[in-house]
Amino acid sequence: MSNEIPSPDPRKMLGDFRQSYTNFPRLWKTEGRIPEEVKLRSAKDSPITEADLPQELWTLLKEARAASPKRSFIPVKFMNLINGRPVQVVEDEEGLPAEEHLLVLGRTLTMNTCDEARISTDILVVRVD
């Protein structure tokens, strides 16, 4: 019965991702200010390229493209967080693609010394057509 660690349900996980999604440009517009430590950029004005991404995410994106060569994969949002706080956000006021058109790539790195504990998290949202 219950000795197995449950397998992930990918569709449900994407559903959870959509449900907890926060659009930061809209949020900060409402609040009237962008937090000081955040670099915010529009993906429409300045599209996300390989140079913006950590190597591992770019490699994963290339794998996804190679697996489905007839489909288009357009990065639409990118965020880097340090210790859970956004420091770089590339996003517009549009929401997320629908589940069938959504690809999410993530990477987390940690560093721990006596003086510092740091978690760096990168998230890339890709529209798949």
Place this chain on the structure above:
Amino acid sequence: MEVMQYTFDGEARTLQISEGDPNRPVVVLLHGTSGNRHDMMDPATNPDHNFDHQSPLSPDKDIGWRSYPGIGITDVGLDAKKPVRSWQDALEEHGFSTVAYDQVDPEGLLERPVRELDTVMMILIGRFRMIEPRFVLLAHSRGGLLVRSYLKTRPRTASWVSHVITLHSPHDGSRLANVANSLRDAIDTLESVAGSVVDDALGWLMNLVDTDAYRELAVNSPFLVDLRQGEAPVPGVSYFTFGGTSVRYTRIIVWHYTLGSAFPQWHWPPFFHRTTAVEMPIASPIADSLPNLTPEVSEGSGDLLTADSNCRLPFGVHTVNQVNHAEALWDRSLQSQVLRILGVMEEPNIWQ
């Protein structure tokens, strides 16, 4: 509830008496080794083994948003406890008077508890103004041997007894004392795999097996050999014995983060922690995961402390239930079976 004082061997002691229908028998509730009156009055207090090992595991728990991924195990524990109905409550519900008390020497030899039971019976005969035998001796575990020794050696007060009902009493002894070292090794091995939670679940077992009381009940011990010699059913007394064949006490539950807890969300902070419960492989459930050293600790043969085959009397009616040694203190089906013996029909609640 009336608390009645009495003196035994110079010590002040008490009886807990609940008054019921005077037309019904009086049930004297006798606990086993290492027990006390709570075993029969409030088993959630003692022995406190009322694990709910049959209900589905708890649903996933939402912990909340964190700045770091949730990975790995968050907690290891045993099944939650469930509410249970004691023998005293079950009998009171149906109008029986009950008597319960803390026996002397619960971990020692039976010599003093037998004399104490004789003292208690003399008091109760006067208290309830009996004119005919109307005492039921309902005994759990070693309490059954206490009853047999008392009936054999104290015929005067024993003549007031109408029924003897023993629950999981090792009338032919228990082999646990003989395999104590092997049992300890098996539990230590399990603890090395599953951690200190095993001691929480089974530490009491080793404490029990190490007592003089348990050694006195070893198979073919001098006490048991002497008890059997010349033992005969007391005229007018009906004997009923019950045995158990389940060694399952509790599951070991591991709570760990769901895989989704390690996936970052487009949210500040980005990780939503959620935990899920699974049974620990290999070590759970306890005590199924112990090796079958003796019938006492083998599922289908024993109840962890006694083997069903050793819980019978040649002059008694025997019934087997798939319950463990502690569950004999509250199992509803068992209680219904005993109530039926005493002339009361109670349909067991299959949902409990």
